[in-house]
Amino acid sequence: MGLTSNNVVMVSVVASVLLFGATIWVWPRLARRGVAPVLGRIGMLLVTQVSLFAALGLFANQSFGFYGSWADLFGTETTPGVVVNHTPGSTRVQVTDIRTVNVPGGSAPAAAGRIEKVTIKGPLSGLASPAYVYLPPEYFQPEYARRDFPATLVLTGYPGTTEALINGLKYPQNAHKLVKDGRMQPMVLVMLRPTVAPPRDTECVDVPRGPQTETFFTKDVPTAVAGHYRVGEHARNWGVIGNSTGGYCALKMAMRHPEAFSAAAGLSPSYKAPIDATTGDLFGGSKQLERENNLMWRLDHKPAPPVSLLVSSSEHGEKNYKGTVKFIEKVKELNGRGEPTRISSIILKTGGHNFNTWKREVPAALEWLGGRLSNR
Missing domain, CATH: 1.10.287 (Helix Hairpins)
Structure with missing residues (x-):
């Protein structure tokens, strides 16, 4: 078990x-x-x-979702990310399992959708990672057979488990209900943990002489998924959402790579990468690279990207509340000068840095993302 x-x-x-x-x-x-x-x-x-x-x-x-397996718990899971040599005829997305969605009619894909467990391989980053892909019911319905779908990359925190996105935060179930209620368009969800080189926390950074995590998520994953599933391949078709570390990753990747993602939602995000025992030296000693991964610094020193951003926090219970207010104000100042970055927020009265808080935010954040992505 x-x-x-x-x-x-x-x-x-x-x-x-x-x-x-x-x-x-x-x-x-x-x-x-x-x-x-x-x-x-x-x-x-x-x-x-x-x-x-x-x-x-x-x-x-x-x-x-602190630990995903017994090996993870006891520290025996130390295998680094996999380098994949791609030969002609190989595929970047390999389906390893198929699961039903825990909603009414779950056994019928055309009524409930389907969850596929896959391995995504990245030729540019040299990384490979397991993931879950949620395909909405419409994906299997004849009237949608020639239609591409928008897609959203969904990230856990660190260390996190991908299963927690399904069983804990219930992303597929929330997406199913939102579409059924007419509040969101059908959307493919690509669910991963940001720890693609366990046990290291890379904070979605292309680490000098280390894991190229940012390249994996911003280039390899969208290209691989668009090549295997009926999803768009342009930034207007792709969003990214995450909680905690995943929230920082989501915001940062959209701000640094507007050619990959047009919308990003950070639930309880930080606004810069920590440096501690789990991360090691993420920037190879480069202060400039460290600054460029600091979201506040980017707003002050880099051109504003044409992306829509959503941030969340709580007035009581979240340590990032003051930082979130500051981030919102900075983007609003850019708006006032006609810059293209847009900002939205979910601010709760109370809520800690935990799944109970994020469960309250996921439906609204998914609805927000669905309204900003295109299926064309």
């Missing part, structure tokens, strides 16, 4: 409840003096506490 599966969480919860009950039941028999009863009481308390913390930890991990 996988680390994030419902069965593992349920087994841990049942085990902790049974051990708690056993402790209550056995405790009177251990309420005697002597070494053996004392060790018995200590053992029962220790086992019960460990089982309780394990159940809470597994539930939190499933909800927030």
